[in-house]
């Protein structure tokens with residue numbers, strides 16, 4: 126595969142400090158270099174000429190950059206329906222001879238333009254394309270650009286905020302789920318190179334089958350894939366031990382930019398201080414800056430684990446116990462808060478092997494180098510839980526029981542939905558400093574109770590992140606849910622938290638970004654977007670708030 130570094134400078138929307146820096150640095154070097162000949166009149170005039178020409182070049186570039194920046198549309202202009210027809214024809218011609226790469230099958234379009242998992246209306250793409258390689262992706266991007274057609278990456282499709290919906294004018298859905306090869310396994314380096322469509326579960330199963338005692342510890346929905354995980358900046362139950370996608374788990378990414386250029390963000394070494402972290406630019410970018418076609422991920426050693434459960438009088442007591450347990454530094458891999466309503470849902474869902482007490486509680490995955498060290502940790506956890514009012518502490522007797530217990534926690538989404546048959550679920554994702562979590566949970570529960578909405582709560586309590594799954598059955602309940610979610614987010618932000626701890630922004634959260642991050646930060650994000658994707662074709666309508674920041678308009 127051809128991968129070359131970016132040489133073309135990125136065009137900033139306005140002349141910026143970066144441009145000024147570029148032009149002044151050589152001059153400063155020239156004047157301070159002791160090895161330069163002493164200034165003679167002749168040299169001085171040559172020098173003046175050089176400075177003048179540099180200055181005028183800089184000015185010319187500066188002005189032309191300014192003009193070009195002005196030429197970048199603040200509101201993207203997409204192709205006409207006729208252009209889109211032409212683009213689809215060209216896609217079909219490009220991939221002629223290969224089966225099932227380009228699809229306009231209505232069922233395919235329907236599947237890709239909706240989601241089982243969220244509350245947002247369907248919005249269909251015009252065509253779905255299934256690439257096999259980076260080269261395929263480049264071809265598709267070039268056609269999208271030629272016909273100014275929006276292009277939305279799609280992979281595991283487990284996003285929860287409408288991330289992969291089509292654009293209202295139509296567009297190309299690029300489904301990368303077929304690009305799922307593990308390209309290289311470097312056991313000695315604890316990393317693998319893979320395509321973006323492979324799931325974290327598939328990777329871990331494959332490593333286990335091969336007898337390699339390593340795993341990828343970021344664990345969102347079981348169907349999530351590496352490309353989608355990188356692009357949402359996700360995490361999961363393991364985050365309290367291993368951190369999130371925004372940590373150092375993605376060592377590098379190969380990315381097709383909107384220009385069609387292929388870049389690799391860095392090499393495979395564990396560390397690099399070579400400039401700023403361009404891999405991170407794409408983590409959480411939700412497919413708006415580039416399409417990831419290859420990734421190197423870091424792996425962790427598989428350690429023995431077991432599971433414990435314990436009930437508490439209330440959420441506050443459970444959270445206080447968690448704080449103390451974590452501060453002991455015992456081997457905790459996951460520590461999950463569940464509320465009484467969730468335990469009731471688990472009983473109704475009927476997949477569990479046991480009947481649960483319907484009380485607030487914790488599911489805890491303990492980790493250690495040996496069974497003995499896990500047992501030692503369990504003793505500390507039990508003692509601290511009981512100190513905070515914990516009862517019914519239970520420690521799995523064997524691996525099978527541990528897996529069964531953990532499945533009950535992992536089935537949260539579907540168990541929650543079973544409380545109101547036929548209902549849709551609105552999954553929220555606020556995150557606050559851990560000590561603030563009980564306040565937020567109580568205020569949220571009170572609010573939802575007053576509205577008469579059925580809700581379950583599970584939380585990555587060690588990270589201050591919790592999910593309320595709010596159920597609604599009709600438009601009136603959906604409207605109430607929307608208002609309640611908005612209040613919940615505002616409360617979280619007021620507590621120095623975030624509207625999304627791990628699910629990402631998509632369509633559903635973009636209106637909260639300015640309040641959370643401030644205008645300047647959002648404008649910086651938009652400036653980067655405009656620089657990399659001046660035509661605004663990559664996953665438009667997601668991530669960036671519709672509200673104009675300063676005077677720059679939108680470039681969604």
Ligand SMILES: Cc1cc2nc3c(=O)[nH]c(=O)nc-3n(C[C@H](O)[C@H](O)[C@H](O)COP(=O)(O)OP(=O)(O)OC[C@H]3O[C@@H](n4cnc5c(N)ncnc54)[C@H](O)[C@@H]3O)c2cc1C
Pocket residue numbers: 242277278279280281282283284285288289301321344345346347348349350351352353354355356357358359360361362411412413415416417418538627628629664667
């Ligand atoms: C039951 C359930 C449980 C969940 N639990 C968690 C959890 O615990 N923690 C958590 O963080 N999330 C969770 N999620 C949300 C979801 O699993 C994550 O957001 C996940 O990272 C999405 O990955 P995906 O492969 O499904 O991506 P998709 O849904 O296909 O796409 C997500 C985003 O990434 C972009 N994208 C996809 N592939 C690429 C690519 N190759 N290049 C560029 N952009 C790309 C898409 O355009 C989109 O914007 C859960 C979801 C469900 C349904």
